[in-house]
Amino acid sequence: MARTTKEHTQEIGLSIALILSRYFLKTDHLHYGFWTEDLPVEPGHLHQAQEKYQEYLIAHLPADTQTILEVGCGTGTLAKKLVDRGYEVECVSPSALLTERARELLGAELPIYECKFEDLEVEKQYDTLIFSESFQYVKLEKLVPHTYRYLKEGGSLLIMDFFSLPEMGKSPMGGGHDFAKFQQMMVDQRFESVANIDITAETAPTLDLAEDLIHQVIIPLKTIASEHLRSRYSVLYRSLHWLFRKKIQKLNTKYFSGTRNADTFLRHKTYRLMIYEKSSAATTELSPTDLVAAEL
Ligand SMILES: C[S@@+](CC[C@H](N)C(=O)[O-])C[C@H]1O[C@@H](n2cnc3c(N)ncnc32)[C@H](O)[C@@H]1O
Incomplete structure (x- = not known):
């Protein structure tokens, strides 16, 4: 398959x-x-x-x-x-x-x-x-x-x-x-x-650790990388951002909106x-x- x-x-x-x-x-x-x-x-x-x-x-x-x-x-x-x-x-x-x-x-x-x-x-x-x-x-x-x-x-x-x-x-x-x-x-x-x-x-509680890793490591790295690209390759950056805007928005909602935590898990999963x-x-x-x- x-x-x-x-x-x-x-x-x-x-x-x-x-x-x-x-x-x-x-x-x-x-x-x-x-x-x-x-x-x-x-x-x-x-x-x-x-x-x-x-x-x-x-x-x-x-x-x-x-x-x-x-x-x-x-x-x-x-x-x-x-x-x-x-x-x-x-x-x-x-x-x-x-x-x-x-x-x-x-x-x-x-x-x-x-x-x-x-x-x-x-x-x-x-x-x-x-x-x-x-x-x-x-x-x-x-x-x-x-x-x-x-x-x-x-x-x-x-x-x-x-x-x-x-x-x-x-x-x-x-x-x-x-x-x-x-x-x-x-x-x-x-x-x-x-x-x-x-x-x-x-x-x-595992979810709170994952959330912590995202906030302490992944978001700062993402911010540095995107600032660098924005300042060095402004046109390319804006074009790619526009082209993939839906995917970027989906990723942001899924991983970077602060909702993947123990509280959400306890409410929606078993x-x-x-x-x-x-x-x-x-x-x-x-x-x-x-x-x-x-x-x-
Ligand atoms: C979250 S990991 C868990 C890995 C391991 N069982 C553990 O407990 O650490 C999910 C595992 O499911 C496997 N997997 C994903 N889809 C599968 C499928 N259709 N059939 C069999 N295994 C699958 C992945 O390759 C991965 O090894």
């Missing part, structure tokens, strides 16, 4: 996030932190909070798990932990840059399927599928049939990711599948829900650890209502 412009932009966004968080925040993890009371919300503690996130996820792995498919493995840090603890892990990673990092960490032996989950073609089934903050990127209409296909009977789908709450009004932050629609879809497919834990309060089991009653067909919902 060819990549859409949105997917391409998301991939670039993740690569930039990795470069920035590696340099400024000293971390290779690409997911939120899990902030407990003993951990002040400061850049120096992000890596620790992210380690807590991974430990929280691992602590919730179904007891009979041995084989795992980690979908959207990022730089491979979670997969590495799982391998070190004796699990048999394979990964899916559609991003060339992230796959390269993951291969450095995991070695050439561990299979990494370099494609989107939607396009995966392997003749295998696993005990558990893990989506650590990668779930929101996968198209829902493909998710259920693929989950059905790649899970052994009795196997589990473990999701740790945030969902959107459209009933709370228009959100200034994008991302996340519609929470109610997704849950209904899983009920319709007769997957059994065995865990649904709200960890929004523990993860939301971060969940969810586990669904593939029971013998599970089905692979999506109802017409689900198909419409999945496309929204």
